[in-house]
Amino acid sequence: MDVSIVVNGKQVTRDIEPRQLLVHFIRETPGLTGTHWGCDTSNCGACVVLMDGAPVKSCTILAAMCEGHEIRTVESLERDGRLDPVQQGFHERHALQCGFCTPGMLMTARALLDENPDPTDEEIRIAISGAICRCTGYKNIVSAVRWAAEHEAAAKHGDGLRQEV
Amino acid sequence: MATTENLPTAEAERPIGFGRLKRKEDARFIRGQGTYLDDIRLPGMVHGAMLRSPYAHARILSIDTSRALAHPNVAAVITAKDLETLGLAWMPTISYDTQAVLAGDKVRFQGQEVAFVIATDEYSANDALQLIEVDYEPLPAVVNARKALDPDAPVIRDDKAGQRDNLASPLWEAGDKESTDRAFAEADTVVTRDIIYPRCHPAPLETCGIIADFNPATGQLDIYNGNQAPHAHRTVYAHVAGLAEHMIRIRCQDIGGGFGNKVPVYPGYVCAIAGSIVAGVPVKWVENRTENLTSTGFARDYVMRSEMCAKDGRITGLRVNVIADHGAFDSTAQPTKFPAGFFHIVCGSYDLQASHVQVKAVYTNKAPGGVAYRCSFRITEAVYLVERMVDALALEMKVDPIELRLRSFIAPAQFPYETTTGWTYDSGNYAATMQVAMDLAGYNELRREQAEKRARGELMGIGVSFFTEGVGAGPRKHMDILGLSMNDGADLRVHPSGKAVVSISAQTQGQGHETTFAQIVAEELGIPPEDVEVRHGDTDRSPYGLGTYGSRSTPVSGAAVAVVSRKVRDKARQIAATMLETRPEDLAWEKGRWYVKGDPEKGALIEEIAARAYSGEELPEGFEGGLDAQVIYDPPNLTYPYGAYIAVVDVDPDTGHVKVRRFIAVDDCGVRINPMIVDGQIHGGLAEGIGIALMELLSFDEEGNCLNSSFMDYLIPTALECPDFELGETVTPCPHHPLGAKGVGESPNVGSPPAIVNAVIDALHETHGVEHIDMPCTPARVWAAMQGRPEPPQ
């Protein structure tokens, strides 16, 4: 069947089997391999992307179900050579090691801050509780999301965001 | 959306050398531009999938692949028969055992590899698995390590000539029985405990996988495979496949975590290689999560009985008997001369009078493995045992567990200290580190809070562990794996512009080598770390070495980089002497520059020296030109990091649910090259330790069915189970490491489980008389222990 999905602002169309999972569509059709998978049972969160702005597990959605919806992946975060504050925050606060969970974590964090620009540590922990990180023990991820929140708030008041990655 | 702007960076954040330098590798990962195995697509590539045994123990009567072969997208189906013709039906394990690549005669664990399908795409390959018909005759399964030794237990390894029981190893001993008997006879307190370190799994977030690309025209085999030891893998493939080693190239791209799981060679890898040789196209095989949990290297599974004794208020002796469950094939990871790995560093941090350790390994109908899950060759089991035993002894003696440790520690003046099992600890000041942890935790205040809560019926526990590890294997004279010395190479080239490439044999899986190793070169040569490219993970472009596991990167490979940098520095000195028209011995070094002693204005920067080294100008007599060097580093000893950990837990008195409220970790890993990365390593290991202590478990029913075969049942801590870790440090430089550094990656995983279990028991002992709970301390187990009942089977 022909499926047409807006991925990172671009219409992507392909003839696929109905059973194709969204994560495979994203990785194979536009070739965006930043979205990973780590389990078969929607427990790990490595595959999180935004669907119409809300984080979802792309291993547990059929690509066919996304026809007409907008998908955002980690590749969309950087715009015009400018990192998203969550990306910068992960670098500043050493919130990644092997990097495998990072795209899912970044998208989950982006959605959190879009909805709640000033989350508490506990709110951050709840928001990322559907994603497993095997490397960081989460402490620096929480710190990175706080960093992003603070810098987004500062940016709104005219302060700049440092970029050095 | 925020605007971006380049702001000046404080000097302190951009050290030339050691310090909290942010990571170079982040740039690709935060953009989703990492290249993991499954991200690689080669032209003409096909996909493999593995058919696995549903039985733990069964004879294979027949395999019918005809329906699978009839599938329009299936290119080939490989069985043991096909591999036999290629001589690939069995492969050696890293413990000198053999393992079936595909089962031919019988299956020996649930999930064992039976047939390998190659199809045009992953979905079709998975479909074709369901079209293969295998006729099995089920056999009784052996799933319990103790029962494996019953005289009437079915013999699992009847493929091995002369094997009439399920013993996988001869009895292995360390320490001294006689003096230990004497210590116990003279003791005034003795405690005995049966302690299990259960089977768990490293479960890196990226599963294992491979792309094998054999070129029949050239005979070249290209392998893409995220593994922790690419050079050793290449040697193994050369032996297994009979291919010339120089015609094999292994590229380890970015690796989504390893934690020991990506050390071994797995049957799927061999099948993909065989598939590519047969099909003549690249074959990709990536295991799914169930395959990862049920067939690749597990960790631990030690059934231990131990006695510890004390005299005059301090610990004096230790006895340990272990049955090690190695599963169906003995592929436990350990240096050849240490058949139970480093288990016999079991004396802990204590000045014992005597100790005696016995370990025997058995075969069971469970997946093979015994890899280190963030652990140096069974040190984790040893530390857990000894730290649980010290607490048991403290309870018996009615003395504070920290007090007993302080009384029994090896004193600073005793280093280098030879343990009663024959290891030489390099350095330490244990009491000082313990004190830092107590201060950070507010230990006395916590005890007061506990007493108040107990009076209100609330259950709070404070648990302590103090570990010493021996990491960084290892000295060539003592340590090898499959005959390969556990050394590491480094190759440093400084280019004419003063920028450098350092090639290393360690393989990063998230440890940040691209940053840390650049910092080592920066520290030694004064070249800014951003001007040092760290190259690794490609056997064609890096020197030989045994890879990254057992906390060996910094102790071995890091030392190699320091030594090779110093070699280059010495070379630079010769050249600088010519440039400055003086003698080398008249020059002094400051970071990045040789200058004339007594005339500091007169000197040459490292980049000036590099330019000269490649120039047409005069060089020292007999000098070949260029500024480079290479080394193989053979460590004189292991490094011995240590630490004091304190866990604070709350136990729900009605449900048995355990919450880790605080975790204080004070590590002494010697000199820290990048303290930010060290802290990150510790955070991650603590989370794993919480998992192991509270939820991570591979369990089996009586038929040998694995009950934790997906992330629905193999539970890994989320952000909600991990507290805001509180870290501290002391620094006792390693006396024999060129940088004074010790390994650290595994310390938090090694040290945290006993602290948490000790805390749970501390919460329950006074009110409920609980003396021991085996991990994981699930709500059901804790509640059962509170009722004074035997633990429920899991």
Place this chain on the structure above:
Amino acid sequence: MQTPAPFDYERATSVEEAIASLQRLGPEARVIAGGHSLLPMMKLRLAHPEYLVDINDLAELAYIAEDGDEIVIGALTRHVELLKSELLAERLPIFRDAEQVIADPVVRNRGTIGGSLCQADAAEDLSAVCTALKAKVVIRGAEGERTVGIEDFHVGPYMTAVRDGELLTEVRIPVRPGAGSAHEKVERRAGDWAIAAASAAIWVDGGKIADAGIGLAAVGPTTVHLARAEEVLRGKAPSEDLFAEAGVVATEDCSPSADGRGPVDYKRHLAGVLTTRALRRAAARALHQEA
């Protein structure tokens, strides 16, 4: 990774079309909404539907509203909406209790109340919630609508009263004065299925418990309705002793089986503890005494 076996897919644009598709396709068709129970089962090859009818476009089934003396919830309402609903937080706080511990926030963005109830997994939380609240569900077929009490909806493990060719469209919850409700759960780890969970609702009138509802998850082959405990509570003033008594009944009237989450005696014990806790909190809410 594991992938589902082939199937055909249709995307419904109206309830009528969905029902027509289900009728046409017969017993091998399954409805897919959030898909977070069904798709993992299909990937593990434990479920093999030949057809999937996607109802995610049926916006008319996504709502939370008051309708006379009932609160009505459309079957396609997602967990996240149940969690965030101010109406539910005020009138039926048990939903917020449960939704905070159902799976994880990302899964909650997709999973639906209809899917949860139709999965009919005994460990599922919302079935216990609806049992405690004495909810009714509306099932629509080609011949029209029928309303079924939650008691009669779950007919066995993973089996419901929804017949081939029918669609669950709505959950209706009676609203009565003096209500308080709460949900309590013990899990091995955040996001895990319950070891045991208890949902309780009470309706207080003149200082006495006029009516009570209790549902338990994960301690029987299906959701457990604690009718005998409800009877114990009715007509009596709320008290710690009374809730403890109901807890004892809970330990007796559940029928858990042993698994990796725990043995039978532990689950029975939890059923009692959690029933008592849920009643305590429900009463505090009914009496506006919640801390």
